[in-house]
Amino acid sequence: MKEITLSPELTKEIAAIYQAMQEGYDRVSEEVELTCEGCPDNCCDSYFLHHTYSEWAYLWQGLHQLDPEKLERIVKQAKEYIAHSAEALTKGRRPQIMCPLNDNGLCGLYHHRMLVCRMHGIPATLTRPDGQSMRFPGCFRCQEIVKEKYESETDAPAMDRSQLFRRLAALEASLLKGRSHLYPRVKKTIAEMIIAGPPSVPLPHCER
Structure with missing residues (x-):
């Protein structure tokens, strides 16, 4: 198996995408006056699936930097997460773990956290490749604030995710050298990405 790794240039680009996401989040959350301070909920127990080799590889860049004891603890927690989420899914429930x-209470890999983790909470919009527009209302606390401050949900500011998603798609295409159709589709939780190890693909026969 050959590990899929980000070049220095692609590492810089994904970090820039994440930084742009953070700046956009900060602008909208400030205007809406959304803050996580004192919130009774924790977004880190939301069940998210992630879909790119790029983010998977970047996640493992961060994991490789951890001391062995901390990484071992995270792996143990990831195994427990997978077991509990499988049990919930079998019963037809969305996991909340x-x-x-x-x-x-805080992300132990904050600078390498995934795109979905960074944008969760605020109102957002997205224009899909087929031209369809989508709007996301934000977390429950954000929806309460918007309901109090604005006549309509669409009057509230929202972050447009479209360009950042296009940049991530271009990065993914570059990482996979335009052959993404030859790779298995990614559909994993963070826990599954941890237990699976860094993303990898079988070596061609000529390289074995």
């Missing part, structure tokens, strides 16, 4: 990266 703390992310294995959570460390006393």
Whole structure:
């Protein structure tokens, strides 16, 4: 198997995409006056699936930087997460389990956290490749604030995710050298990405 790794240039690009996401989040959350302070909920127990080799590889860049003891603890928590989520899904329930990266209420891999983790909470819009527009209302606390402050949900500011998603798609295409159709589709939780190890593909016969 050959590990899929990000080049220095692609590492810089995904970090820039994440930074742009953070700046957009900050602008909208400030205008809406949304803050996580004192919130009774924790977004880190939300069940999200992630779909790119790029983010998977970047996640493992961060995991490789951890001391062995902390990484071992995260792996143990990831195994427990997978077992509990499988049980919930078998019963037809959406899992609500703390992310294995959570460390006393905060992300233990903050600078390498996934795109979905970074944009969860605020109102957002997205124009799909087929031209269809979508709007996301934000977390329950954000929806309460919007309902109080604005006559209509669409009057509230929203972050447009479209360009950032296009940049991530271009990065993914570059990482996979335009052959994404030859790779298995990614559909994993963070816990599954941790237990699976860094993303990899079988070596061609000529390289074995």
